[in-house]
Amino acid sequence: MPELKLNQAPAHVRHGSNMGQPLTRRDGVLKVTGAAPYAADSKVEGLLHAVLAVSTIARGRVTHLDVAAAKAHPGVVDVMTPENRPALAEDPDAKTNPFMFRLDLLQNDRVRYPNQPIAVVIADTLEAATEGAALLAPRYETEPARAGLDTEGRFSPNTVGVGNPAEASHGDVEAGLAGAAKRVEATYETPAQYHNAMEPHAIVAHFEGDRLTVDTPSQGLAMAQGRLAGLFGMDPKNILVRSPFLGGGFGSKGFIAGPQILGVLAAKLTGRPVKLVLRREHMYGPVGHRAPTRQTLRLATDGDGALQALHHHTLTASSTFDDFFEPASDIAHTLYASPAIRTSHEAVRVDSGTPLFMRAPGEATGSIALESAIDEMAEACGMDPLEFRLKNYAEIEPLSGKPFSSKALRECYRQGAERFGWSKRSLAPRQMRDADGLLVGYGMGTATFPALMFQANAKAIIKRDGTGVVESGTHDMGQGAWTAFAQVAADSLGLDIEQIEYRAGRSDLPDAGIAGGSAHTATAGTAIHRAGAAVIAKLAALATENPDSPLYGAGNAGVIAREGRLHRRDDESRSETFAAILDRAGLDQIEESGAAATDPAAAGAYAMHAHGAVFAEVKVDPDFGQIRATRLVGAFAAGRIINPKLVRSQLFGGMIWGVSFALHEHAAVDHRTGRVMNPNLGEYHIPVNADVPALEAITVDEHDPHVNDLGVKGVGEIGITGSAGAVANAVWHATGVRVRNFPITLDQLIG
Amino acid sequence: MNRFEYLRPATAADAVAAAAQPGAAYLAAGTNLLDLMKGGIARPDTLVDITRLPGLDTVETLPDGSTRIGALVRNARLAHDAGFARRYPAVAEALLSGASPQLRNAATAGGNLLQRTRCTYFYDTASACNKRQPGSGCDALHGDNRLHAVLGWSERCIATHPSDFCVPLAALDAVVETHGPAGPREIPLEAFHLLPGDAPERETVLQPGELILAVRLPPQAAEFAAHSRYLKVRERTSYAFAVASAAAALRMEGDRVAEARIALGGVALKPWRAREAEALLAGQKPDAALFRRAADAALADARPSAPANAFKIELARRIVARALTLAAAGTPNRIPALPASPFAHQTGGAHHA
Ligand SMILES: Cc1cc2nc3c(=O)[nH]c(=O)nc-3n(C[C@H](O)[C@H](O)[C@H](O)COP(=O)(O)OP(=O)(O)OC[C@H]3O[C@@H](n4cnc5c(N)ncnc54)[C@H](O)[C@@H]3O)c2cc1C
Numbered sequence A: 001m002p003e004l005k006l007n008q009a010p011a012h013v014r015h016g017s018n019m020g021q022p023l024t025r026r027d028g029v030l031k032v033t034g035a036a037p038y039a040a041d042s043k044v045e046g047l048l049h050a051v052l053a054v055s056t057i058a059r060g061r062v063t064h065l066d067v068a069a070a071k072a073h074p075g076v077v078d079v080m081t082p083e084n085r086p087a088l089a090e091d092p093d094a095k096t097n098p099f100m101f102r103l104d105l106l107q108n109d110r111v112r113y114p115n116q117p118i119a120v121v122i123a124d125t126l127e128a129a130t131e132g133a134a135l136l137a138p139r140y141e142t143e144p145a146r147a148g149l150d151t152e153g154r155f156s157p158n159t160v161g162v163g164n165p166a167e168a169s170h171g172d173v174e175a176g177l178a179g180a181a182k183r184v185e186a187t188y189e190t191p192a193q194y195h196n197a198m199e200p201h202a203i204v205a206h207f208e209g210d211r212l213t214v215d216t217p218s219q220g221l222a223m224a225q226g227r228l229a230g231l232f233g234m235d236p237k238n239i240l241v242r243s244p245f246l247g248g249g250f251g252s253k254g255f256i257a258g259p260q261i262l263g264v265l266a267a268k269l270t271g272r273p274v275k276l277v278l279r280r281e282h283m284y285g286p287v288g289h290r291a292p293t294r295q296t297l298r299l300a301t302d303g304d305g306a307l308q309a310l311h312h313h314t315l316t317a318s319s320t321f322d323d324f325f326e327p328a329s330d331i332a333h334t335l336y337a338s339p340a341i342r343t344s345h346e347a348v349r350v351d352s353g354t355p356l357f358m359r360a361p362g363e364a365t366g367s368i369a370l371e372s373a374i375d376e377m378a379e380a381c382g383m384d385p386l387e388f389r390l391k392n393y394a395e396i397e398p399l400s401g402k403p404f405s406s407k408a409l410r411e412c413y414r415q416g417a418e419r420f421g422w423s424k425r426s427l428a429p430r431q432m433r434d435a436d437g438l439l440v441g442y443g444m445g446t447a448t449f450p451a452l453m454f455q456a457n458a459k460a461i462i463k464r465d466g467t468g469v470v471e472s473g474t475h476d477m478g479q480g481a482w483t484a485f486a487q488v489a490a491d492s493l494g495l496d497i498e499q500i501e502y503r504a505g506r507s508d509l510p511d512a513g514i515a516g517g518s519a520h521t522a523t524a525g526t527a528i529h530r531a532g533a534a535v536i537a538k539l540a541a542l543a544t545e546n547p548d549s550p551l552y553g554a555g556n557a558g559v560i561a562r563e564g565r566l567h568r569r570d571d572e573s574r575s576e577t578f579a580a581i582l583d584r585a586g587l588d589q590i591e592e593s594g595a596a597a598t599d600p601a602a603a604g605a606y607a608m609h610a611h612g613a614v615f616a617e618v619k620v621d622p623d624f625g626q627i628r629a630t631r632l633v634g635a636f637a638a639g640r641i642i643n644p645k646l647v648r649s650q651l652f653g654g655m656i657w658g659v660s661f662a663l664h665e666h667a668a669v670d671h672r673t674g675r676v677m678n679p680n681l682g683e684y685h686i687p688v689n690a691d692v693p694a695l696e697a698i699t700v701d702e703h704d705p706h707v708n709d710l711g712v713k714g715v716g717e718i719g720i721t722g723s724a725g726a727v728a729n730a731v732w733h734a735t736g737v738r739v740r741n742f743p744i745t746l747d748q749l750i751g
Numbered sequence B: 001m002n003r004f005e006y007l008r009p010a011t012a013a014d015a016v017a018a019a020a021q022p023g024a025a026y027l028a029a030g031t032n033l034l035d036l037m038k039g040g041i042a043r044p045d046t047l048v049d050i051t052r053l054p055g056l057d058t059v060e061t062l063p064d065g066s067t068r069i070g071a072l073v074r075n076a077r078l079a080h081d082a083g084f085a086r087r088y089p090a091v092a093e094a095l096l097s098g099a100s101p102q103l104r105n106a107a108t109a110g111g112n113l114l115q116r117t118r119c120t121y122f123y124d125t126a127s128a129c130n131k132r133q134p135g136s137g138c139d140a141l142h143g144d145n146r147l148h149a150v151l152g153w154s155e156r157c158i159a160t161h162p163s164d165f166c167v168p169l170a171a172l173d174a175v176v177e178t179h180g181p182a183g184p185r186e187i188p189l190e191a192f193h194l195l196p197g198d199a200p201e202r203e204t205v206l207q208p209g210e211l212i213l214a215v216r217l218p219p220q221a222a223e224f225a226a227h228s229r230y231l232k233v234r235e236r237t238s239y240a241f242a243v244a245s246a247a248a249a250l251r252m253e254g255d256r257v258a259e260a261r262i263a264l265g266g267v268a269l270k271p272w273r274a275r276e277a278e279a280l281l282a283g284q285k286p287d288a289a290l291f292r293r294a295a296d297a298a299l300a301d302a303r304p305s306a307p308a309n310a311f312k313i314e315l316a317r318r319i320v321a322r323a324l325t326l327a328a329a330g331t332p333n334r335i336p337a338l339p340a341s342p343f344a345h346q347t348g349g350a351h352h353a
């Protein structure tokens, strides 16, 4: 990796050795000893407990709540219903931008999905509030539920995901299909999935005069603050949101959700601090989910296995009252070269909560279908799946025609395949067995995720004692952001990591944007890097303009910041400590800010994505169809790696999620009622330890000068993509049975 | 959770008196009961905590060679009791294939027998369920019923009994010792759980207040030790209930099966003893065809309770055949690291007693 250059003041460089180090997460000991404070741990004098009452029906009206019975229960302080809910300054159904999701805040008696909050019971104890909620015994006027992708009223949404066009194409797909030597058409289904972060959505809300303090897990502190300010008609400055630790978010904590705001309303109603923690089953409705999809892939190749046409069509579902359309087809924009590509989306509206971003939204769902279809196409061509992918390698982004800012995918394929032992794979399925007679299958998938930048700010301070402070309201969801940002921050100041204090996780710090889209390290990291640069430039000016400094006159030559000293760049023997410079200037500290955002020029010129190749081995019992993923090797190219240890954990987490996607996760929706029948972690299966295969995540060197100052692409989501398809393809290779309805269950293999 | 009285009686007699009152329930480890209370499925007025009752937490060998497992013996303790595991390896393997280590450390033998079905409609108070609310209907019948019963079900209820422990117990003729308002009695485990019939709310033959004191394995049960296995097919490698399971135990004489025991789990509302299949094996030389015939006999009366669970019938046959094959090969020296799993290594040393 080349040395990092300062953007604003190219005369100065900083030399640090923190980035690239496999530091152990700084929060690890706190977490394993229970010392890390999560939102629900917050203790405030006089705290009341609030519990949601949620609808059991999917659609209709609440006609009666036995408020008297609930209030009569010992310990119950109040019951909040549409009748007495404190007024809001903004309609919860208002939507002034696509990132503003409609909320259920007891605005009326209408029910529009199962588990919608219909009342809040507030009590002295959690137990009393819980029983109070049960005593409400709601009665309803019920209308039939609309559930499932076969619901009537298909339509083409205007946009999918975050404002992407629902339809896109280049070339003539129909002509490509018509004239092709080989064709594959297949339909894949993915179920609704729920984020199920270990930590449920929780809030402790506390009004003091005109000030509001909330402890709540957030992937977007400033947005949460802004949303609260809008709803409560408050000055954002009077709202403090604290979120030092999140027990996972995966997108479901990107926006403050209805139940959290109900906690604030309960505090307002009672005039006392209130804690509201969602029960696990209440998370299956008001806090988002990954929408189900039915994806139809049509592919065609010429006689040599070169793709001639690729059509990726997705049918998905949003709620009846808001828009989030899982952009599953968009994955086909970037991955494989074809003279004709078309992506399209349709949707239906069902009586569910509004779907939301969930780790690799669109990419995860789209990837398992596309990678399965690519595998089917390779099979139709009689080609090895890796050879087929290399044959159709995209040298430029196929849909846009833009060059890639960097793309080391070929190297990922090579290193991954070698490490995995791909060459030992039989071409035909159901050929390989282990010593116990279990069927063995190898499968692969290509991983991809866009390298995004949002907006972030940071502040860097150098203190008179020579140490530094760096602040940015970043979010540690468990990915180790605190540690990685501290590494960036230390290098941005040319200090050792022990010499700096990194402050994060509060809304009164510089706005760090959102921890999402795998862009947090890239965006906030760049802002931190620039803040450090700016304050070093200021420090350099103090020295180089002062005749008493050994650095006097070095303005043009520039300086190097290293280990707490500035060195003359053209004569490194001349140097001065940060402390000495500030001391002479009589300053206690100096500070500067930095900001980062998408560079429109780079974004216009280049397609920017991380890539990877995942290879999976599964074993299947030939009689029972029980499946176990036994080995996964992923090789990923994601630009600069700030902390290899944390990155490996992120990639492992994603790869395990891929196993989960292929083999386990699904919300069992009863199509008669729209209710999720497995709303608990006993029945909503995710892999347990025994399901986690031997994992290996290789990071392939990739230098990207275009994505951002740091050359960082994200690693938070890419691990799922490719992995789910690799596992699914391995199951086919083991058994010869192609299951297109995910997750793959044993009844589909033996039934 | 509703408000309830909490009692901690000092003697079994006091416990029985307290629990015989309407609305009372015994509390053992609570791994099932407390979940049911949190979900509003069970709303007892009184909890009678039996965990401090004396004398119920031991595993004893009786003079006649029977083994008596106290009702409060924790699942993990029993499974890890080396003497017990050597004599009843299929029981130990079944225990270790259930739930998670944390749950097994808590869960008691008595509670395991009385754990309620895992039918998701039973757990969802918004759904109709004859078992939870007699006469309300059965939403599973036309709902998400992929894993429901294929034996012994009725139109009133198609749920299964989820216990692993009970499956080898049923195969080995275990007896349940109880103490009720009418005094002590003994109930064969096979007759302990009731099929749904017209009254799925009646789950066992226990009378109100009747306390399980122990589960007893008769002396003959140990004679199968050399050829006993439990096999459990699941939707994930661990920490999942059985899609279907089987315990197979053989008493070999030379190269012939002198006596066979077979029971199935996850297929009916009780552990399902397969006596016809057992009879087929007696006196025969074990081979694949014989085991397949036995498996066919075990499932002879099976019929799907919904199209979605039809696959379980053939699956269960294959499980029975495999369990018999594994049992014939000999009980392994150590319980595999993945107990009862098809992914337990099948190669490796067997123990010959
Ligand atoms: C997530 C999860 C996964 C699980 N997976 C499995 C699995 O794979 N296989 C499996 O077999 N089990 C599984 N279990 C169930 C577990 O084995 C039972 O919950 C446990 O055995 C119950 O024992 P307990 O002591 O906690 O009973 P409790 O919950 O205390 O009681 C259960 C019932 O038995 C009654 N009772 C208890 N003791 C007595 C007694 N001595 N006399 C009369 N009545 C009594 C209680 O009144 C109550 O009705 C799982 C449980 C959970 C929560």
Ligand code: SF4
Residues within 6 Å of the ligand: B117, B119, B120, B121, B122, B128, B129, B130, B131, B132, B137, B138, B139, B140, B141, B156, B157, B158, B159, B200
């Ligand atoms: S199968 Fe039995 S337990 Fe399940 S809903 Fe029907 S009656 Fe209730």
